[in-house]
Amino acid sequence: MPEYKRMYNKDKVITGLIIFLAVMTFPFWYNHGKAAPAPKIELTKEAKAAKQCVRDKDYMKTEHMQLLDEWRDVVVREGKRMYVNTEGKEFNMSLSNSCLECHSNKAEFCDRCHDYASADPYCWDCHIDNPKEKK
Amino acid sequence: MENSRRHFLKIAGISALGVGTKPVLDAFASSGGGHEKQVQLKAGEKALKAKNWGMVIDTRKLKTKEDVEPLIEICHSIHNVPKLENQRHEIKWIWETEYKHAFTGNENKYLDESTEHTPFLVMCNHCENPPCCRACPTEATFQREDGIVLMDFHRCIGCRFCMAACPYGSRSFNFLDPRGFIKEQNKKFPTRMKGVVEKCNFCAERLAEGLMPACVEASKGAIAFGDLDDPNSDVRKLLKENYTIRRKQNLGTEPSVYYIV
Numbered sequence: 046m047p048e049y050k051r052m053y054n055k056d057k058v059i060t061g062l063i064i065f066l067a068v069m070t071f072p073f074w075y076n077h078g079k080a081a082p083a084p085k086i087e088l089t090k091e092a093k094a095a096k097q098c099v100r101d102k103d104y105m106k107t108e109h110m111q112l113l114d115e116w117r118d119v120v121v122r123e124g125k126r127m128y129v130n131t132e133g134k135e136f137n138m139s140l141s142n143s144c145l146e147c148h149s150n151k152a153e154f155c156d157r158c159h160d161y162a163s164a165d166p167y168c169w170d171c172h173i174d175n176p177k178e179k180k
Numbered sequence: 181m182e183n184s185r186r187h188f189l190k191i192a193g194i195s196a197l198g199v200g201t202k203p204v205l206d207a208f209a210s211s212g213g214g215h216e217k218q219v220q221l222k223a224g225e226k227a228l229k230a231k232n233w234g235m236v237i238d239t240r241k242l243k244t245k246e247d248v249e250p251l252i253e254i255c256h257s258i259h260n261v262p263k264l265e266n267q268r269h270e271i272k273w274i275w276e277t278e279y280k281h282a283f284t285g286n287e288n289k290y291l292d293e294s295t296e297h298t299p300f301l302v303m304c305n306h307c308e309n310p311p312c313c314r315a316c317p318t319e320a321t322f323q324r325e326d327g328i329v330l331m332d333f334h335r336c337i338g339c340r341f342c343m344a345a346c347p348y349g350s351r352s353f354n355f356l357d358p359r360g361f362i363k364e365q366n367k368k369f370p371t372r373m374k375g376v377v378e379k380c381n382f383c384a385e386r387l388a389e390g391l392m393p394a395c396v397e398a399s400k401g402a403i404a405f406g407d408l409d410d411p412n413s414d415v416r417k418l419l420k421e422n423y424t425i426r427r428k429q430n431l432g433t434e435p436s437v438y439y440i441v
Binding site: 117118119121122123124125126127128129130131132133137138141142167170171172173175 | 330367370373
């Protein structure tokens with residue numbers, strides 16, 4: 046008789062493995078084909094009228110965090126507060142005063158995407174949101 | 181026939197290589213910049229400039245509490261400085277104190293009435309040798325080229341070394357989130373958050389717009405502000421004509437705030 050390596054408690058081990066796999070992969074098949082819809086952001090009247098932000102839309106979409114990071118250093122540490130974009134237009138480098146002047150709907154514009162991407166910037170701990178909001 | 185097919189494949193191969201690499205080369209060319217118009221970062225045209233900002237406070241014109249209180253009030257309201265009743269949590273940018281506290285070491289046993297009772301306005305002295313900047317491990321507090329000692333709240337880790345280093349007690353620490361203690365938020369200026377140190381900034385944000393510091397504007401001429409390095413400036417004229425004192429001069433920090441007594 047050939048020597049087989051025997052598996053003890055075969056039934057229990059295999060059942061256990063199957064349950065384990067099922068539990069581990071639960072999130073994958075539970076959410077299968079149901080990606081959370083990308084958030085829709087709303088532009089304010091001012092933003093629509095301006096048509097373009099300080100840079101073009103694609104740049105702002107992907108790079109606004111780098112832009113703001115650069116702005117805060119340049120403004121605070123070098124005392125330069127004017128941003129002249131590629132078209133030669135001037136902007137005051139200020140999150141509260143320039144960005145939110147146009148995008149005064151922080152909840153529908155900033156937060157929706159940030160919540161979706163689970164990006165939680167601490168800008169708002171100090172910078173007051175909605176400086177132009179009328180209550 | 182064989183030969184020409186071979187020839188054809190060679191040409192086809194090379195041209196395929198060429199077509200394939202062009203976009204890659206283009207991408208390299210554009211990432212190198214050069215063609216794109218450059219973005220510029222600069223100071224505003226109206227911004228006030230100086231080599232070394234300084235302040236002269238004429239205490240002869242600020243005799244009573246009623247004279248100094250509005251100056252403190254305007255500073256604290258535009259900078260969103262919270263009003264905390266508990267003295268241990270207090271945040272101060274500019275405040276008033278007695279001669280004996282402002283000028284420790286200069287005090288005579290018998291002082292004249294007016295000196296003894298005049299409220300002296302004190303704030304960050306924006307020293308030429310700021311000990312706070314040397315103490316700060318993250319360079320969150322730093323000296324600008326124009327002499328202003330500033331806080332970069334983005335970098336402050338709240339270690340309070342600067343508070344220990346400052347001989348004037350000009351710095352305050354936010355033990356609490358200040359938001360709840362601000363009567364009316366000035367939405368143009370940020371608040372601070374729990375865990376950072378703050379102090380007077382010589383109204384750097386107003387200078388950038390071509391405005392004088394708020395306390396200077398509100399003082400009706402009792403406080404002068406200008407370039408200490410410019411012999412023709414208002415502050416230098418006042419310093420030339422009046423006897424002035426500075427706080428704790430023997431420490432060698434070279435304060436930029438002068439007092440006419």
